[in-house]
Amino acid sequence: MNVTLFITCYNDTLFPATGKAVVAVLERLGHTVDFPQAQTCCGQMHYNTGYQNDARHMMMHFLKVFRDAEIVCVPSASCVAMMREHFPKMAAAMPDAAVGRDVTAMLPRVYEFCELLVDKLRSVDTGATFPHTVTLHSTCHSLRGTKIGERPLQLLRAVRGLSYVELPQADQCCGFGGTFSIKNADVSAALLSDKVRAILDTQAEVCTAVDNSCLMHIGGALSRQRAGVRCLHLAEILASTSGEPA
Amino acid sequence: MSVRVGKAAEAPTFAQAARGMLGNAQLRHNVRHATDVIRARRAHAVGETADWQQLRDSARAIKDHVLRHLDTYLEQFETACKAAGGKVHWARDADEANTAIVDIIRSHGGTEVIKVKTMTSDETGLNPALEAAGITPIETDLADLIIQLGADKPSHIVVPALHRNKAEIRRLFMEKMQLPELGERAEDLAGAARRYLRERFLRVPVGLSGANFAIAESGSLCVVESEGNGRMCLSLPKVLVSLVGIEKIIPTFGDLEVFLQLLGRSATGERMNPYNSIWSGVTAGDGPQEFHVVLLDNGRTGVLTEPETRPTLACIRCGACLNICPVYRQTGGHAYGSIYAGPIGAILTPQLQSMKHSQSLPFASTLCGACYEVCPVKIDIPEILLHLRNKVVKSGGAPLAERLAMRFAARAFKNGGRLESAQKLVRIAQKPYVHSGSIERLPGMLANWTQFRDLAAVPAESFRQWWAARQNKEKK
Ligand code: SF4
Numbered sequence: 001m002n003v004t005l006f007i008t009c010y011n012d013t014l015f016p017a018t019g020k021a022v023v024a025v026l027e028r029l030g031h032t033v034d035f036p037q038a039q040t041c042c043g044q045m046h047y048n049t050g051y052q053n054d055a056r057h058m059m060m061h062f063l064k065v066f067r068d069a070e071i072v073c074v075p076s077a078s079c080v081a082m083m084r085e086h087f088p089k090m091a092a093a094m095p096d097a098a099v100g101r102d103v104t105a106m107l108p109r110v111y112e113f114c115e116l117l118v119d120k121l122r123s124v125d126t127g128a129t130f131p132h133t134v135t136l137h138s139t140c141h142s143l144r145g146t147k148i149g150e151r152p153l154q155l156l157r158a159v160r161g162l163s164y165v166e167l168p169q170a171d172q173c174c175g176f177g178g179t180f181s182i183k184n185a186d187v188s189a190a191l192l193s194d195k196v197r198a199i200l201d202t203q204a205e206v207c208t209a210v211d212n213s214c215l216m217h218i219g220g221a222l223s224r225q226r227a228g229v230r231c232l233h234l235a236e237i238l239a240s241t242s243g244e245p246a
Numbered sequence: 247m248s249v250r251v252g253k254a255a256e257a258p259t260f261a262q263a264a265r266g267m268l269g270n271a272q273l274r275h276n277v278r279h280a281t282d283v284i285r286a287r288r289a290h291a292v293g294e295t296a297d298w299q300q301l302r303d304s305a306r307a308i309k310d311h312v313l314r315h316l317d318t319y320l321e322q323f324e325t326a327c328k329a330a331g332g333k334v335h336w337a338r339d340a341d342e343a344n345t346a347i348v349d350i351i352r353s354h355g356g357t358e359v360i361k362v363k364t365m366t367s368d369e370t371g372l373n374p375a376l377e378a379a380g381i382t383p384i385e386t387d388l389a390d391l392i393i394q395l396g397a398d399k400p401s402h403i404v405v406p407a408l409h410r411n412k413a414e415i416r417r418l419f420m421e422k423m424q425l426p427e428l429g430e431r432a433e434d435l436a437g438a439a440r441r442y443l444r445e446r447f448l449r450v451p452v453g454l455s456g457a458n459f460a461i462a463e464s465g466s467l468c469v470v471e472s473e474g475n476g477r478m479c480l481s482l483p484k485v486l487v488s489l490v491g492i493e494k495i496i497p498t499f500g501d502l503e504v505f506l507q508l509l510g511r512s513a514t515g516e517r518m519n520p521y522n523s524i525w526s527g528v529t530a531g532d533g534p535q536e537f538h539v540v541l542l543d544n545g546r547t548g549v550l551t552e553p554e555t556r557p558t559l560a561c562i563r564c565g566a567c568l569n570i571c572p573v574y575r576q577t578g579g580h581a582y583g584s585i586y587a588g589p590i591g592a593i594l595t596p597q598l599q600s601m602k603h604s605q606s607l608p609f610a611s612t613l614c615g616a617c618y619e620v621c622p623v624k625i626d627i628p629e630i631l632l633h634l635r636n637k638v639v640k641s642g643g644a645p646l647a648e649r650l651a652m653r654f655a656a657r658a659f660k661n662g663g664r665l666e667s668a669q670k671l672v673r674i675a676q677k678p679y680v681h682s683g684s685i686e687r688l689p690g691m692l693a694n695w696t697q698f699r700d701l702a703a704v705p706a707e708s709f710r711q712w713w714a715a716r717q718n719k720e721k722k
Contacts, residue, residue, distance in 0.1 A: 007709050007710075009659065009665065011709065012665070012669075012708050012709045012710055013665075013669050013672070013704060013708055014702065014704060014705070015709075016705055016707060016708055016709035016712055017705075019709035019712075019713075020709070020712065035710070035713045036662075037662045037710060037713075037714065038661055038662040039662060040658070040659040040660070040661065040662060040664075040665050041655075041659040041665075043659075045652075045655065046652060046655070046656060047632065048613060048632065048635070049635065049639070049644075049648070049652065050632070050635030050636045050637075050638055050639035050640075050644065051636075051639055051652050051656070052632075052636045054652065054656040054659075057656070057659075057660070058656075058659050061659070061660070061661070086632075140612070140613075140614035140615055140616070141615075143615075144614070144615035144616070144618075144619060145615060172572060173572040173612050173614040173616070175572065175612060176612065177611070177612025177613055177614070178612075178613070179609075179648070180609065180611070180612050180613075181694075181695060182691055182692070182694045182695055183261060183606075183609050183694075184260065184261050184264065184573075184609065184610060185261070185694035185695070185697060185698060186261065186264055186265045186268050187261070187264050187268065187573055187576050187577060187610075188612075188698070189697075189698040189699075190268050190576040190577075191572055191573075191576060191612070192698065192699070216701075216702070217699060219702070220695070220698075220699025220700045220701055220702075221698060221699045221700075223684065223699070223700040223702075224686070224698070224699055224700045
């Protein structure tokens, strides 16, 4: 199948390795990947911080760039949630009814990375090898915004050599919350400290998730504490092989 | 007209207030423990209710209907209540409500009033108004009594003294009730409160309550509670005054079937609240012989006018959104600067003040969505938070540095080329701060990030650059 990658602005800038991993997994499974260079951002940061007008422009740009894509793959649950929850509302508030039709036509073609693998491509086993102890943080947007649910776990379980340890209270928010982490830094840090404690208690070597935003926050604290635990996007684990380990 | 929500107008920002709370280890331990216990109980009680989602849908449908026809139902309530022998007072704001209540108590020469289950009176700042008029308010709900004796503030809308543990309460009772001896068990504490309150129940001739529901067809009020102290307050005094927000209306007695199933389970994890008091006007020879209802607006009609914000008024104050909220769990309720804490407080308090105060509250959320999932009337709180954030930004309430950063980002996101240029710029700008691939200290607003977390440096090559290079190689 031909998959068009929406890498998302922050993965593009801060986590290119995740994008490369997505490409590696999809190509290994025999699909072709396409990356429109005109793409930018879904508008989530602006929308969630109160800058809805700016977000609207980003939505329009996204719709234009991905208009002809058959399948759009997004390695970020929160960006997918942004599109599903807010694009229809933003479109409905616009005078041009064509925007609403564009959104309705676009959304069924948008897949979060795990959804794409499990539901559309039916490839739970991606042929990965990752001989490490891994725990999974279930991000809020993978649980509620997109209802990705157990899919990340299904994918992890098929990875050779991986030993999975459950994260206690995995569904507790890590406290990132986008600009919340700056505006309410103390509360954000308090939530983070609970999350970090839970992760360290598992003795896992790696903490994974389907949102690099949460991992940036969690990983930032683990790094500050010199905890020696790595944070890796799920795609990077699924891309890992014995020849090219993550 | 002065709309007021307690002292929220003068409250510090959420971030400032939260900081103090986070330093209080005892408070945080108490809040975590209490919310964990209630959450588990709620989950159990909800889990055994097969038609939970249908109940939520019904409740929301009833509330939506009432809020669209609130004027009609309020008048129906007034007519029915008067017909049953009650007196109805309309209060546009806190001061009008407080004045009406003081006047009623004064007309009976009262110098004391026993109070139960009225958060709304905290919203209007009634206690200070009573004290200024020489009337002593006596809180009779156990938790409210703990708050009053400790000159403390409520921190939860269902369990106001949730931030206190048994040992703290015991010390407080011994001191304030002048008890040389007191056991440590919950029963001992309840017993002490009972002895303290009984005497007051029998002595004070005026009672004051709130209401969970006001039934339009019969003009009845309904109060649910766990202790029976409410029942005493509602039935023993000669005169009863009830302060009721105008959004508490439901059309018929039958609608209680839906709400009473939802409320007990959501609030305390009980299938039903132990005490459900419902009364209509006055009954000769039984209970209070004079009954007043004060219907309070205090900013509610403003909330009603916008379809986006209107669902805020569907709230039945069950507290489930507080118990589930990760932010509330860390800070407790005091950080919200109003009687209404947690997610519902974050949307209600600023709106009741026409968005003039408490503008930091809509930002006091990670948007995790847990509140929406548990709300028995399906209020999409995150959606309303976002709507209010947009209002704050549009009215110029956002900090300058943030506005500039957002503008920079918005420009970068116009097309791929601009984004690539912006990425290059950031790579140059970060240089002085990067040490072995990591950033541990940033200036300005971003210091709030590096205060607690490292930041991996922006890598030398973005994904789009990598992709372009790869494409070029393939072409060759
Ligand atoms: S908003 Fe919903 S969950 Fe929160 S107190 Fe109100 S009814 Fe309960």
